[in-house]
Amino acid sequence: MPRRNNILANIDWLTVGLYVLMIFLGWFNIYAALYSDEHQSIFDISQQYGKQLMWIGAAAVLALTIMLLEVNFYVFFSYIIYGVLMLFLLLVPFVGKEINGARSWFQIGPVLFQPSEFTKFATALALARYMSTHGFKLQTTKSLLTIAAIIFGPVVLILLQNDTGSALVYFSFVLVLYREGLSGVVLFFGTLIAILFVLALVLTNLTLALVMVGVALLMFLVFNPKLKQFFTVSIIYALSIGFFILLNYVVNTSYELSHFILAGAVVGSLIVLYHSVRNKFSNYTKIAIVFIGSILFTISVDYGFENFLEPHHRVRINELLGIESNPQGAGYHVNQSKIAIGSGGMWGKGYLNGTQTKFDFVPEQSTDFIFCTVGEEWGFAGTLTIILLFMLLFMRLIFLAERQRSTFSRIYGYSVAVILFFHFMVNIGMTIGMMPVIGIPLPFFSYGGSSLWSFTILLFIFIRLDASRLEKLSD
């Protein structure tokens, strides 16, 4: 049976269709974002929209090539591709071209390309290959360390190039690992850390201390609803915290009241821990440990925030959390972006009629802030449509991933979904002020050859894998 026909018949045209639709919606919006009276033709290749059409053409060639290649190619060469791109990443700080303060671009003739864009699919391939090896078990230390090495290899190298946004993308692999059996506890702690981080920066120390003690007591009650034991625990905390508050009045130190409360909570937790371990109250043990960990983490956040983050990151996070706001300064991007989107209303101002867009009030409008153009010119109807299109794609990808017979294809499929999702979440979130301003593109929409091609490769390798899902892959 001729294999070509087989592939053509098995291509998931819905995904391809969504891809094509989004690419062209993106192109139209790039045109709108940069529209000026002097350059009216959308095909003007001196302008970004003209160039984007060229990148789209190149992407089509890329997609076709990917579809034509033997499916086992991706399995066989996954490590090699990963290795080569890691080599590029390693070299780029030395021979790369510096743009906007980040030395993360290679220049080959007139074409600039950013290796960190391409390591995404390479990492996905390598991860899929490693995790689909025969007899692979996630829970072993060796597996976890290897996975960590595969994922954090590019992260470290990208961070060295000062490209925090691209580096953060790799954290999205945690969802893939979760699907493949990583304990939910990891997700739980991940979420807990994120919440504590935000609370530590937003709330005053005293409020935070009281909230934490309150939540901890609630946990004790929820996970072991026996009133007698709950009272015992409460009394232990009350006594130890009371002791420290009393101490605060007796000794005159420079520490705040909140520190004494937290110290009391730690001592109380240790007492509870001691008793629960002796009496085998496993729930209490866990809660007490989490509580102690949370307290220590919270205290370290403030310290770490002030001492480890770079000033411009600090400002952005402050801006995001509303701790400090300066609409003329660091908050300018987000403020103008929100004005653009917010002024769009229900139906938008009409194509090419966005004033925020046309008159350059939103910076990086064709790249990172392309969503503003959609919001301003197409209104809520437009933004809702884009979000629904992305959700449709993501759901389809999960569905496709789940129907794969080969573990390699499934893991790769999930990787595609979570990488795209992470970009979607951070990019749109930053345009509406719910995420810090991290320069990462909106897949298929943002201007740029590197990102378009990298997303095309990422997606089409999976479409290629899916087209051959009935074949036995050489895992």
Next chain:
Amino acid sequence: MNNLSKRSYIVAAVFAVVALIYVIDLFRLQVLDSDYKQYATNNVLREVVQYPARGLIYDRDGELMVYNKTAYDLMITPREVGEFDTLLLCNLLDITVEDLEAGIQKAKKYSRYKPSVLIKQISPENFALLQEKLYKFKGFHSQTRTLREYTHPVAAHVLGYVGEVSANDIKRDVYYKSGDYIGQSGIERTYEEQLRGVKGVKKYMVDVHNRIQGSYLNGREDQPAEIGKNLVSTVDIDLQVYAEELFQNKKGAVVAIEPKTGEILAMLSAPTYDPGLLVGRVRGKNFSHLQNDSLMPLFDRSLQARYPPGSTFKPFNILIGLQEGAINTSTRVVCNGRSSQPIRCTHNHITPTSVVDAVRESCNPFLWNTFRNSINQFPTTAEGFAAWSEYVRRFGIGDKVSEEFYNENPGLRPTVDYYNRKFNGSWWRALTVRSLAIGQGEMGTTPLQMANCAAILANKGYYYPPHIIKEIENDTIRSSVSVKHETGIEAEHFEPVYEGMRQVTIARLNRFVPGISYCGKTGTIQNNQGIDHGAYIAFAPEDDPKIAICVYVEHSKWGASYAAPMASLLIEKYLNDTIATNRLIYEKQMMGAVLTDPNNPDLID
């Protein structure tokens, strides 16, 4: 489906939750919250004021007097300024590098993004040079303003000048914004509201760099500027020019009025200045120059100088006497010349003196008699003096006689209360205040008021308030100018006064106007600081007066020596259009005289 594949739902749920949060937030941002629409409008909207051209001013015959010329303000938008040739710009603008730096600093302080004025009012000639090179100076652009231009360099005080609004103007009237122009004096000030027009506004959309990108809402909300209304002045430009020629190198004032209407034909305060000096960039420098001039050219003598009327007031005292019955045409008074009591007479003339003689000869004893009788025929001095003072009030003395001039001096009219205060009681008598009989003492009139008095004589007993504007385009002039003011002197009493005044005009050749029978009265105003001032009032022709005039020439010794000849020349010019050949010698004499020195050795006895 194994256990782990159920986790696909968790992953899908995570995706869905994030998407849902975003959709909800976008709905809030885009649909529920309307603030952002306003912010977006504020971002792009720039209102650019459209300055209307000021109304033009014509003379009474429709000849243009004041019009507008274009001037250019050089604007700077500090943010857009790049590297440029400082020296070249300074040369083009004719300023020093320090001035330029200071200007740029000031603009930066105001705003880096918004344009502000760097150099004001560059003339079209200078701007033409600059404009050719303007492309070399990024961040600089021009703004067009209009400046006043004058067809004749005359009537500076009447027309007034235009200057930038003060903080008070802005506080008083919300129409004005900093940097706007406003009429500061004269017609420009009185008719500011008509002349200024209405500023318009053009709404533009600008980009993030404040560059204009097009009109806002296709100009639907634009308001075009309304050009100021044109004015027709009552001034006869030829007469005004002639008056100024006559008054070169002299101090004093001329006011000429058309008696039938109260229209001011000419009004001059000498020394005067070219009104063009107070226009444009040179205004500040010239203004302080004029301000420091010891001859006080900025002081408007025609409206603000309060002289005692002197002998020019004598016809009016006689009219009061005639009206009150204190004297009549058969009254004769013996004049003892220099030995007359209580006021001596310096004029040699026939005696006993009749009304006609008294007017012609300016006889002091006759005037004293008239004044005393006018007052003493009442039971008390207070009543008599009050009656006299009321006539003076009706002559337009002691109150502003016109509503046209913000700076008009009301003059001084003595009242009973005034003298009661001055003399600490009511013991004073006509004798005490006898100076008033001959127009001296506690009485002051401006040239405008004396010209108006001349008009009262011409009209035989009434006047219309003097005014300077005849017509306003698409508008009406103030109604008060057509209110007839009666003085209460009956027309018949003017006959002998006219006769006396007519005889005055034929007394000497240098004040005789060929072909015109007219009436005049000289006056000499005693001056403690140098030579006396000469004054002359007149109206012409006698049978159908078309012009009433008052001339003051400071330090000219006698009214007869300069004021009367000059007035006659003005009358001749106005009524005959040309000066008769045999009188050109007087014209030359008058124009050539230099009388600015209060202690002119040629005139000191």
